Amino acid sequence: MAEATSPQTKRGAALHNPFAAGSDSESEREALARRSGIREVVFGVQDGLLTTMGLTTGVATATAGAAVAHTTILIAGLAGALAGMVSMGTGAYLAGCAERDLKRAAIHKERGELESQPLAEHEEMVGILTDRGVPAATAEELSRSLAQYPQLWEETHLEKELGISSNPHESPVRDGLVMALTFLIGAVIPIVPYIVTSGLDAVVGSLLLSAVVLVGVGVGKAAVIGQKLALGGTQVLGVGTAAALAGYVLGVLLPHVFGLRLPPA
Numbered sequence: 001m002a003e004a005t006s007p008q009t010k011r012g013a014a015l016h017n018p019f020a021a022g023s024d025s026e027s028e029r030e031a032l033a034r035r036s037g038i039r040e041v042v043f044g045v046q047d048g049l050l051t052t053m054g055l056t057t058g059v060a061t062a063t064a065g066a067a068v069a070h071t072t073i074l075i076a077g078l079a080g081a082l083a084g085m086v087s088m089g090t091g092a093y094l095a096g097c098a099e100r101d102l103k104r105a106a107i108h109k110e111r112g113e114l115e116s117q118p119l120a121e122h123e124e125m126v127g128i129l130t131d132r133g134v135p136a137a138t139a140e141e142l143s144r145s146l147a148q149y150p151q152l153w154e155e156t157h158l159e160k161e162l163g164i165s166s167n168p169h170e171s172p173v174r175d176g177l178v179m180a181l182t183f184l185i186g187a188v189i190p191i192v193p194y195i196v197t198s199g200l201d202a203v204v205g206s207l208l209l210s211a212v213v214l215v216g217v218g219v220g221k222a223a224v225i226g227q228k229l230a231l232g233g234t235q236v237l238g239v240g241t242a243a244a245l246a247g248y249v250l251g252v253l254l255p256h257v258f259g260l261r262l263p264p265a
Helices: 007-016 023-036 038-062 069-116 118-131 136-146 150-162 172-196 199-225 229-258
Strands: none
Touching: 038 069, 038 172, 038 199, 038 229, 069 118, 069 150, 069 172, 069 199, 118 136, 118 150, 136 150, 172 199, 199 229
16 A cells, blocks of 8 residues: 655655756746736736727717717727727737747757857856855855756756746737737727717716726736735726826817817717
């Protein structure tokens, strides 16, 4: 019968082999990576909502009282939502490709240097360790110990020297799709009231619905990153209020500046 391994035994084994990859640290890293995906979701929804809310508010203000005001707002809002979805999605994809390729090139270069210039890389690691306060003799010993474990040796150089992971997990296609979808979801929200009603009721409904969703986005983000919920909701709502005011001001000023007026109803 196999003897069960106690937590104390596991910790002891880890102490005897400090270079062994721990499943706990790996799972924590994976969990952090998943949680960091909230950045794309929050950015996409928030950007889509704020952009469209500012656009529809500005157009509604500029076309107030015009015969084609409602149609103009809907066309502008939907066109802006679709154009923004394509722009944000392709932008995230291209940025992801560039970041992935840059990291792969850096990893390839560093691997070559580790193989062709081991002494120089050893001296670099000693310098990195001493810069962090490790005594020179200890840094020499640590560097030589790390070099006995090729994978850890490479990972340490990449993380400490270049600040990147040895296994980049970037997925440009996923990033592009997530950004496009979340932008569209956020962009549709301020348009919904204009679909079901018109005039001042639609403007007020759009602003109120957008405010509620912005608070929800802020609270959700705060819950994921461990921030105070009230602070997270207030921050995003404040940005949304500024966007709405900007749209209103532009809607009031631009028609006068350029002398643009639609036929009244």
